[in-house]
Amino acid sequence: MAVPSGDQKPESYYVGVDVGTGSVRAALVDQRGTLVAFAEQPINQWEPQFNHHEQSSEDIWAACCVVTKKVVQGIDLNQIRGLGFDATCSLVVLDKQFRPLPVNHEGNSHQNIIMWLDHRAVSQVHRINETKHSVLQYVGGVMSVEMQAPKLLWLKENLRETCWDKAGHFFDLPDFLSWKATGVTARSLCSLVCKWTYLAEEGWDDSFWKKVGLEDLIADNYSKIGNQVLPPGASLGNGLTPEAAKDLGLPAGIAVAASLIDAHAGGLGVIGADVRGYGLACEEQPVTSRLAVICGTSSCHIGISKDPIFVSGVWGPYFSAMVPGFWLNEGGQSVTGKLIDHMVQGHAAFPELQAKATARCQSVYAYLNSHLDLIKKAQPVGFLTVDLHVWPDFHGNRSPLADLTLKGMVTGLKLSQDLDDLAILYLATIQAIAFGTRLIIEAMEAAGHSISTLFLCGGLSKNPLFVQMHADITGMPVVLSQEVESVLVGAAILGACASGDFSSVQEAMARMSKVGKVVFPRHEDKRYYDKKYQVFLKLVEHQKEYAAIMKGD
Ligand SMILES: Nc1ncnc2c1ncn2[C@@H]1O[C@H](COP(=O)(O)OP(=O)(O)O)[C@@H](O)[C@H]1O
Numbered sequence: 001m002a003v004p005s006g007d008q009k010p011e012s013y014y015v016g017v018d019v020g021t022g023s024v025r026a027a028l029v030d031q032r033g034t035l036v037a038f039a040e041q042p043i044n045q046w047e048p049q050f051n052h053h054e055q056s057s058e059d060i061w062a063a064c065c066v067v068t069k070k071v072v073q074g075i076d077l078n079q080i081r082g083l084g085f086d087a088t089c090s091l092v093v094l095d096k097q098f099r100p101l102p103v104n105h106e107g108n109s110h111q112n113i114i115m116w117l118d119h120r121a122v123s124q125v126h127r128i129n130e131t132k133h134s135v136l137q138y139v140g141g142v143m144s145v146e147m148q149a150p151k152l153l154w155l156k157e158n159l160r161e162t163c164w165d166k167a168g169h170f171f172d173l174p175d176f177l178s179w180k181a182t183g184v185t186a187r188s189l190c191s192l193v194c195k196w197t198y199l200a201e202e203g204w205d206d207s208f209w210k211k212v213g214l215e216d217l218i219a220d221n222y223s224k225i226g227n228q229v230l231p232p233g234a235s236l237g238n239g240l241t242p243e244a245a246k247d248l249g250l251p252a253g254i255a256v257a258a259s260l261i262d263a264h265a266g267g268l269g270v271i272g273a274d275v276r277g278y279g280l281a282c283e284e285q286p287v288t289s290r291l292a293v294i295c296g297t298s299s300c301h302i303g304i305s306k307d308p309i310f311v312s313g314v315w316g317p318y319f320s321a322m323v324p325g326f327w328l329n330e331g332g333q334s335v336t337g338k339l340i341d342h343m344v345q346g347h348a349a350f351p352e353l354q355a356k357a358t359a360r361c362q363s364v365y366a367y368l369n370s371h372l373d374l375i376k377k378a379q380p381v382g383f384l385t386v387d388l389h390v391w392p393d394f395h396g397n398r399s400p401l402a403d404l405t406l407k408g409m410v411t412g413l414k415l416s417q418d419l420d421d422l423a424i425l426y427l428a429t430i431q432a433i434a435f436g437t438r439l440i441i442e443a444m445e446a447a448g449h450s451i452s453t454l455f456l457c458g459g460l461s462k463n464p465l466f467v468q469m470h471a472d473i474t475g476m477p478v479v480l481s482q483e484v485e486s487v488l489v490g491a492a493i494l495g496a497c498a499s500g501d502f503s504s505v506q507e508a509m510a511r512m513s514k515v516g517k518v519v520f521p522r523h524e525d526k527r528y529y530d531k532k533y534q535v536f537l538k539l540v541e542h543q544k545e546y547a548a549i550m551k552g553d
C-alpha cells in the first residue's frame with residue numbers, strides 16, 4: 001500500500017467514521033478524496049415499545065473501533081493526519097462520571113441513546129410548539145419530535161429519578177464520539193444549531209429553556225448540554241487521547257475534528273465538486289443552486305444560501321452549521337430507505353424474492369429492478385404505476401408539511417400477491433419518495449432558493465432506479481459522486497481540516513469531492529409524472545379530510 005518512491009512525499013491520509021442508523025462505516029481517504037479502504041459493522045437497535053427506538057453508546061463506540069482498526073491495517077500510521085466523525089443526531093445520556101444512563105422504564109443502562117427517529121415525545125413537542133417561542137422560527141416554524149428538546153423534556157417528565165436527576169451530560173451522538181476520542185466535551189456548532197436551538201451568533205436563549213420547563217439545563221452555564229461550541233472541522237484539544245488511540249488502532253495525538261451530523265457530512269462530501277464538462281446548469285451558477293440529498297434510512301435535503309431563508313416546514317435557516325459563512329435549510333423525509341425495506345419485506349412474495357435474488361447473487365433491489373425491466377415491455381418503467389399510488393409518510397411528515405400525525409397511504413391494491421405485484425409496489429414507493437422530494441424543493445424555491453441540480457448520496461443512491469426516478473420526477477439532473485460512500489468523504493474532510501492540511505472547509509471540499517456520474521431526467525415522461533404528482537397531492541388532501549370526518553360528531 002502507498003509506498004513512496006525516491007523523494008516523493010508520502011501520501012497523507014484521513015480517517016472518516018460515519019455512524020448511520022443501521023451500521024458504522026469507516027474509510028481511509030487520501031488528499032484527493034479517494035477511498036483507499038472501507039469497512040462496515042452493523043449496530044444494534046432496540047424498540048422496547050412502538051415508537052421508542054434506542055441504541056447503546058458503548059456498542060457504537062466498539063463498532064467504531066472495529067471498523068477503524070480494519071481500514072488502517074497494513075498502512076504506515078505516521079501517514080494518518082486526522083480523524084473526523086459524523087453520526088445520526090441521536091441523544092446520548094451519561095451520568096456525572098460519564099457512565100451510560102438508561103433512557104427506558106426497564107432501567108437498562110446499556111440502552112442509553114434515544115434515537116433520532118424515536119417519536120416518544122409527542123406530547124412534549126406539542127407543548128413546546130404551543131409556546132411559539134422565537135427560536136422556533138429557526139427550525140422551520142415548528143419543532144420536530146426528532147429534535148433534542150422534546151426528548152429531554154420526556155426524560156425529565158418520565159424518568160426523573162433513574163435518569164434525569166443523575167444525568168451529567170447530554171450529547172448529540174456526533175459530539176459523544178469526538179468526546180470519546182479526545183476527552184473534550186466541546187460541542188459542534190452543527191449539532192447544537194440543527195437540533196438543540198442554539199443560535200450561531202446569539203448562543204443559547206435562556207427564555208426558551210425556562211418557557212418549556214427545562215430551566216435546570218441553564219445551570220452552570222449549560223454545562224450538561226454544552227458551553228464550548230466549535231465549528232465543524234476545528235481541531236479538538238490535544239487530539240486523540242492515548243486510551244482512544246489504543247481502542248481505535250491509531251496514533252495518539254493525531255488531530256480530531258469537531259463533528260457533523262451524518263446528513264451534513266454527506267452534504268460536505270458532495271456539494272463542492274468541480275462540475276465542469278458535464279453540461280450542467282450549475283456549472284455557471286453559484287454553489288447555492290445545488291441541493292444535496294442524503295438518502296439512507298431517512299432522506300435529508302440540504303440547500304445553502306448567502307442570506308437566511310425562512311421556509312415553513314423546512315428546518316433552518318441554520319448559520320455556518322455545514323459550510324462556514326453560509327446559511328442552510330434542511331428538508332427531510334423521516335423514512336425512505338426504511339420505508340422501501342418495510343414495503344418489500346412485508347409483502348407476501350418477499351421470501352420468493354429473497355430466494356431468487358440469492359440464487360443470482362444479487363441484492364433484492366437489483367433483482368427487483370431487473371424484474372421491472374422484464375415486465376415493463378416497451379413502455380418506460382415508471383409507467384407501470386399508472387393506477388398504483390403511494391403517500392410515503394408512514395412515520396409522519398418531516399418536510400414541508402411538518403405534521404407527525406400523517407400516515408402512509410396506498411391506493412390501487414389488487415388481489416394478487418406475486419412478484420410482479422411486489423415489484424410494482426416497490427416502484428410506486430420509490431416514486432412517492434421522489435414526489436416528496438419534489439414537494440420539498442417546491443417549498444424551498446417558493447421561499448427564495450433557486451435550485452437546478454441534485455447531488456445524491458447515501459445507501460439509496462446505490463439504487464439506479466431511485467436515482468432515475470428522482471431525476472424524472474423533479475426534472476433535475478442528479479450528480480453522483482465518484483465515491484459512493486460520500487458521507488465518509490465528508491467525515492474525512494473534517495479530519496483533513498483539523499489536521500491543518502487545508503486552509504478552509506471550502507478548499508477541502510473542492511479538492512476532495514469529485515463527480516462520478518450524472519443522470520439526466522427523461523423529459524419525454526414529464527406529462528405522466530405531472531399527472532401522478534397531482535394524484536400525490538390529492539392523497540394528502542384526502543387523508544386530512546378523512547381525519548376531519550372522523551373527528552366530527
Ligand atoms: N445496494 C443497494 N441497492 C439499493 N438500495 C440499497 C443498497 N444498499 C442499501 N440500500 C438502501 O439504503 C438504505 C440504507 O442506507 P444507509 O445510507 O446505509 O443508511 P444509514 O446511514 O441510515 O444506516 C437501506 O434502507 C436500503 O433501502
Ligand SMILES: O=C(CO)[C@H](O)[C@H](O)COP(=O)(O)O
Binds near residue numbers: 116263264299300
Ligand atoms: O435528522 C437527520 C439529519 O439531520 C437524519 O435523518 C438522521 O441523522 C438519520 O440519518 P440516516 O438516515 O442517514 O441514518
